[in-house]
Amino acid sequence: MEEREVHELPLPTRNYQQLLGLQPGTSIPLTNNIALGRGDVDINVNVQQATSNNVLIDGIQVNSIGTNSTPNIPVPSIDAVEEFIVQTSLYDATQGRNTGGNVALITKSGTNKLHGSAFEFFRNDAFNANDYFLKQQGQPRPELKKNQYGITLGGPLVKDKTFFFISYQGQREVNGTDPVSSMSSLNIPSGLTSDRSTPTLKANATLLGTAMP
Numbered sequence: 381m382e383e384r385e386v387h388e389l390p391l392p393t394r395n396y397q398q399l400l401g402l403q404p405g406t407s408i409p410l411t412n413n414i415a416l417g418r419g420d421v422d423i424n425v426n427v428q429q430a431t432s433n434n435v436l437i438d439g440i441q442v443n444s445i446g447t448n449s450t451p452n453i454p455v456p457s458i459d460a461v462e463e464f465i466v467q468t469s470l471y472d473a474t475q476g477r478n479t480g481g482n483v484a485l486i487t488k489s490g491t492n493k494l495h496g497s498a499f500e501f502f503r504n505d506a507f508n509a510n511d512y513f514l515k516q517q518g519q520p521r522p523e524l525k526k527n528q529y530g531i532t533l534g535g536p537l538v539k540d541k542t543f544f545f546i547s548y549q550g551q552r553e554v555n556g557t558d559p560v561s562s563m564s565s566l567n568i569p570s571g572l573t574s575d576r577s578t579p580t581l582k583a584n585a586t587l588l589g590t591a592m593p
Contacts, residue, residue: 394458529550
């Protein structure tokens with residue numbers, strides 16, 4: 381996958397790992413774009429475990445220490461990614477170690493021309509729609525503010541010989557959105573309290589339409 385694909389395909393949290401599931405023989409969980417953090421994913425290749433992969437960035441192994449999986453590994457800014465490849469079978473002689481997927485990512489380098497970019501992607505309460513079930517219950521939309529911003533700069537140190545490229549990406553997030561809202565129940569009695577006395581429990585059971593001896 382080259383630079384154009386990485387830039388133009390939708391990435392909810394700007395994490396290149398979310399594109400790995402587009403490769404034949406791979407599967408990843410559906411990305412939860414309201415979850416806190418980078419949106420790391422577990423990658424399964426040809427029905428093998430997520431710990432059977434090998435990830436390289438610029439030729440250096442970056443597998444998660446201890447679990448040997450993809451969450452918590454370095455995630456370069458999308459603006460710093462030149463290309464990456466996912467090999468799922470018929471590996472060449474440069475690959476080895478694991479029998480799952482081999483992911484090799486190459487970052488950008490400088491050129492003879494000075495070039496750079498600046499960006500910011502953001503989400504906030506002014507643009508976010510309320511969850512359908514929260515709206516049905518008359519609940520306000522949870523607070524969710526996410527800002528991802530950064531710069532890149534590359535150019536020559538010695539023309540035709542030595543180049544530089546730097547990249548910075550920051551993220552600031554205020555997240556009050558329930559990451560498992562689709563599995564939560566909002567059928568909460570309006571009079572529910574910390575009172576666990578028998579009369580209160582019976583009253584709440586009646587509100588829920590259940591019987592209590």
